[in-house]
Amino acid sequence: MRATARTPRPKPGRATVAFWTPALGHVREPGSDKPDNATIVDPDGRGSAIGFLKVPEGRVRAPRDDDPEEVRGHDRLHFDIRVGAENHPEVVAKLIARGAMKLWDGRHESHAWVTMADGEGNKLCVA
Incomplete structure (x- = not known):
């Protein structure tokens, strides 16, 4: 793949x-x-x-009102890293140590995730 x-x-x-x-x-x-x-x-x-x-294209969506200024211009790359809710704290801590920034916690019904941004402002979710 x-x-x-x-x-x-x-x-x-x-x-x-x-x-x-x-x-x-x-x-x-x-x-x-x-x-x-x-x-x-x-x-x-x-x-x-x-x-x-x-790629020649620019942004593909408008920023959210709650996006920090550091990530408003970057959303062409977005990974979801599926690790299970019980592993969120450990994985989030490792990513922060590598230069990521925690943006917010998300939840929909029983599904929980942490939205973050890498060092260049590209968003990612730890799910």
Whole structure:
């Protein structure tokens, strides 16, 4: 399986790739670090490869009223990391240690999640 994360920046933010590589337990794909793209892969070959590619488009939605200023211009990349509610505190703490910011807690019926932003303002949810 191959997933793609598109970024509107002139080239994929190195901080974005550096954040998501260990956050997902991936490694850089050898030879994939080019000016307009980078790919990270599951080192065991079981999970997805994720490509970060340059795209010409800008924002795809208006910011929410409760979005912090730091994340108002970035929402082209959004991952959901499913770890189970009992693991939220540990995973959130690890992501904050890597430079993420906690934005808010969410809940819908029995489903709970934590919305965060990586170091470049791209939103993610720990679910």
